[in-house]
Amino acid sequence: MHVSAVVMPGPRRPLESRSFPVRAPEPGGAVLETVLSEVCGTDVHLHHGRLAGVPYPIIPGHVSCGRVLETGGPVHDVEGRPIVPGQLVTFYDVYGICGSCWHCLVAKSGTRCPRRRVYGITAPAADGLLGGWAERIAIKPGVRMLPLPDGLSAEAFMGGGCGAPTGFHAIERAGIALGDTVVVQGSGPVGLNAAIFAQLSGAERVFVIGAPRARLEAARGLGVDAVLDLAECTRPEDRVAFVRERTAGRGADVVVEASGNPAAVVEGLEMLRDAGRYVVVGQYTDAGDVTLNPHRHVNRRHATILGCWGYEYSHLHRAVAMMAKHEARFHWAGLVTRRYGLDEAGQALADMERLAVVKAVIGPGLGE
Numbered sequence: 001m002h003v004s005a006v007v008m009p010g011p012r013r014p015l016e017s018r019s020f021p022v023r024a025p026e027p028g029g030a031v032l033e034t035v036l037s038e039v040c041g042t043d044v045h046l047h048h049g050r051l052a053g054v055p056y057p058i059i060p061g062h063v064s065c066g067r068v069l070e071t072g073g074p075v076h077d078v079e080g081r082p083i084v085p086g087q088l089v090t091f092y093d094v095y096g097i098c099g100s101c102w103h104c105l106v107a108k109s110g111t112r113c114p115r116r117r118v119y120g121i122t123a124p125a126a127d128g129l130l131g132g133w134a135e136r137i138a139i140k141p142g143v144r145m146l147p148l149p150d151g152l153s154a155e156a157f158m159g160g161g162c163g164a165p166t167g168f169h170a171i172e173r174a175g176i177a178l179g180d181t182v183v184v185q186g187s188g189p190v191g192l193n194a195a196i197f198a199q200l201s202g203a204e205r206v207f208v209i210g211a212p213r214a215r216l217e218a219a220r221g222l223g224v225d226a227v228l229d230l231a232e233c234t235r236p237e238d239r240v241a242f243v244r245e246r247t248a249g250r251g252a253d254v255v256v257e258a259s260g261n262p263a264a265v266v267e268g269l270e271m272l273r274d275a276g277r278y279v280v281v282g283q284y285t286d287a288g289d290v291t292l293n294p295h296r297h298v299n300r301r302h303a304t305i306l307g308c309w310g311y312e313y314s315h316l317h318r319a320v321a322m323m324a325k326h327e328a329r330f331h332w333a334g335l336v337t338r339r340y341g342l343d344e345a346g347q348a349l350a351d352m353e354r355l356a357v358v359k360a361v362i363g364p365g366l367g368e
């Protein structure tokens with residue numbers, strides 16, 4: 001049997017539809033019938049060639065969900081329950097961590113294992129259906145599948161997409177205390193999910209600074225306390241004043257950078273109170289350098305500055321559980337502003353690049 005998949009042949013080259021054989025799952029693996037995959041900023045970066053070490057051609061689509069068609073013998077979730085055909089699942093999109101190299105055994109940092117691969121990003125199309133922009137997805141042995149709980153539809157889960165576990169991880173890093181005031185710089189999916197999980201972590205107030213307007217309206221819909229439109233408030237010092245005016249001149253307890261703009265880091269540190277915590281999660285690609293003042297921004301401010309790279313299975317697992325519990329309040333499904341068929345992948349990338357959508361999903365049988 002053959003199915004079709006969208007292939008990104010290389011940076012800035014047009015997407016192609018190619019036919020792939022569907023192989024029987026390896027022992028411990030599975031085959032999924034794709035329900036939804038996502039189109040996110042990472043896919044735009046991939047198409048521009050801005051990530052190092054990508055083995056083009058690839059099938060894009062890292063966070064996805066699908067129905068189990070077949071498993072290679074008995075397969076279980078982390079709680080020991082069997083994964084069975086017909087189940088709606090997502091999966092932690094990483095494979096290949098070797099467990100036997102210096103990074104795995106000595107540094108105990110599997111996310112830096114040189115053999116680590118990510119579906120839709122560092123998985124070559126030559127190795128098969130290892131991306132979500134396809135009719136089927138091959139789950140390799142050892143890849144952790146996670147059934148979507150009752151109360152969390154495929155659409156709601158994908159409304160969070162990779163932004164949900166990434167935003168969850170950033171908020172875990174931030175260590176929010178009950179009653180904190182939190183500023184989120186950036187209103188893309190990572191910023192919006194950080195704003196959600198900041199509220200669930202007990203922040204008293206959450207402010208979102210970003211653009212365009214549709215994304216700020218989405219932030220308002222999530223119950224944040226104030227939004228600031230970068231298109232209307234164009235001077236950094238006015239944006240810093242916006243935060244300081246609302247915090248008795250002190251600055252915010254926590255600032256989360258989810259914008260991707262290096263200049264936001266200096267601006268965000270100016271928004272931070274003394275002894276506050278600053279998390280950088282938006283600088284996924286190298287967008288350049290900035291100059292900061294180590295005395296004023298870091299040392300005298302007694303600032304804690306934390307990076308946040310990707311996420312682990314733990315973040316996906318807990319984010320999914322929280323999404324199922326709180327979908328009625330935050331309505332992640334409502335963040336999906338457009339659905340694309342596999343034959344509309346090029347349009348989906350173009351729309352994502354010009355920020356015409358809040359969250360875009362792609363899947364077989366969708367589209368106009």
Ligand SMILES: [Zn+2]
Pocket residue numbers: 097098099100101102103104113114115
């Ligand atoms: Zn390793």
Ligand SMILES: [Zn+2]
Pocket residue numbers: 038039040041042062063161162163
């Ligand atoms: Zn993504």
